[in-house]
Amino acid sequence: MSKIIEDYIKELNQKLEDLPESDRQDVIDYYHEFLLDGDFQTEQAIIEDLGTPKMLARKVLADYSASADSQSTKQSRKSSHSNLKTIWLILLGVLAAPIGIPLAIVFAFVMIAVLVIFCAVFIAFVAFVLALITGGIFVLVKTFGLLCSSNWATGMFYVGLSLALTTIGIMLLPIIGKFVQFLLARCATLFRYLGGKIFKRHYFKTRSTSGIEE
Template sequence: MNQEIETYIKQLDRNLEQLDPTERAELEEFYREFLLDAHLFSRYDIEKELGTPKKLAHKIMADYSLTISKTDPATANVEQPQHNLQAIKWILLGLCAVPLGLPLFLILVAVILFFIILIVLLVGVLAGLLLPTGWIMYKAFPLLLTSNWAVGCFYIGAGIIVFAVIFLVGPVCWRMVRGVVSLVARIARWLGRKVLIGKYYPGGAAK
């Protein structure tokens, strides 16, 4: 067995720890056979064809996440944002590792930045209401012990209303964030399928 191939395969395996041992073993065998059949025996030739082990692992994981979302829609469900965030991460890394993926990578980054700015603005508005309201209520409490108690009651009552509105809006905002993550994941998967799916994860094309 060629030593360069075995070294490359071992390094690839170390970058695929997210997959279970069975899948890693299948991938090792697939790429070992690919390199042997293509007569790629030097490190230079191997990396010229497949890239470094780390870059190939990124492409495999991106392809894998696209394949899973295609065959198991539950992983792309809006109720499972952790799957969507993981998919976005791997697709971004996969696009970075593919020469033709750079324009798609930049598009996806622009989309992510756009939604991050929207979320930050939303959080800023809520914080901008929360902090001043708390300060006004704090200052209004002493008025309850003076002849201006009615003014104190007014400000405290208004503050309670503002707090109630914020806490009611909070869950809605959280659902909006989850929806944004789901939307970005769908865009990422759509872009990823243009250059990745079925090309690096052997099960992708078959499924």
């Protein structure tokens, strides 16, 4: 193997550290053989065909994250962290994919817009929960003096209302975590779908997938 190919493969391997070891080795073996068979003589020739190791790694990781097959092997690890990583890898892969600058910008804009919408929904939900708690406390403080006056019955009503608001807010607090997981799961699913539409050429190449037509 020439020094040029050796250096390219070594850097690619480092950039693919997020892939499981067995899958990473298969990908490295595939592109190693690809470069040897192609008889590339210069680094520029490799970059023109595959992109830089960093760009190729992003496309491989994005294709892997968007792949239904790869996701089915990670059913037990569908955590918020893994979904967030999936979203990030696919977004980076879209930006690195050679699908034309205008089209890349459109897809990236759509994905970023989706993230903004999901963040807005999350912030609105958190604000609603906090408003219930703070509103309940505020009502309690403002009406506490009524309990010691002739309007004690009205005071009792507002005290009950404040306790109800605060209790509902506190009960909703644990749901915030579940809500985040739900939003990230739905967002990751959407990104996988969009990624599957974008990556017509499969960059996640292994010995078992190398027969896929590009």
